[in-house]
Amino acid sequence: MRTQVEAVMTTDVVAVSEEAPFKEIVRALRSHGVDAVPVVRLDKSVCGVVSATDLLLKEADPGAAEDPHPLAGPRRRREIRKSAGTAARDLMTTPAITISPTATVEEAARLMRREHVSRLPVTDPETGCLAGIVSRSDVLRVYSRPDEQIREDVVNDVIAGQFGLEPKLYSVNVERGQVSVQGDVERRSQIPQLLHAIRRVEGVVSAEGRLEWAVDDTYAQHYPTI
Known part of the structure; x- marks a missing residue:
């Protein structure tokens, strides 16, 4: 069973309102040691995220709004708006990239990677209200799983469950999340x-196999005309 976001997320979330002034946001980031905070409406639904990067535009380009170029593109217009902004509604990135509490940790990691963000507001899928926040370090908690739990998943869920093989015929060793498996399979292509399925088990750092096969069914793939 894949770990869901709600099992690793932080529920005591630092958030700011749309009307929160610039300096209040800076204090929130600094006092709580975070690099971004969700922006919420009165009904607690998430409307955006303000990050330290958004705020740095005021220091990096304080005169951006003084003489805006008429042909400025969307990105530059956003930079001008944020540089001149004084409250969260002008400074935030919107719409916020959020995730559901019932999404898997793997899905959260993929979304973070794709969107180049370090944390995701977790929202109720029906109301859009803020339920928590999940960070990269939260996602990495799956790698703290004990080796014995990982081994049980490899044996029961992968070897026996997904592949229908007899677990007693395989030697599975897990050390610091690194899995090695020995045994025999019917076809080399298996x-x-x-190994691909084993690497997807939560907490697995690497997987290698010392496996023998009865039939080399990969030969025809390399030499289809023979």
Whole structure:
């Protein structure tokens, strides 16, 4: 079973209102040691996120709004707005990139990577209200799983469950999240499939196999005309 976001997220979330002034946001970031905060409406629904990067534009380009170029593109217009902004509604990035509490940790990691963000507001899928926040360090908590739990998942969920193999015929060793498996498979093509499935088990750092096969069904793939 994949770990869901609600199991690792932080529920005591630092958030600011749309009307929060610039200096209040700076204090919130500094006092709580975070690099971004969700911006919420009166009904607690999330409307955006203000990051330290958004705020730095005021210091990096304080005169941006003095003489805006008429042909400025969307990105430059956003920079001008944020540089001149005095409250969260002008400084935030919107719409916010959010995730559901029932999404998996793997889905959260993929979304963070794709969107180049370090944390995601977690919102109720029905109301849009803020339920928590999940950070990269929260996502990495799956790697604190004990080796024995990882081994049980490899044996029961992958070897027996996904591949229908007899677990007693395989030697599985897990050390610091690194999995090694020994045994025999019917077809050689099963080996990369098996290792791929093992690498997707939560907490697995690496997987290698010392596996023998009865039939080399990869030969025809390399030499289809023979």
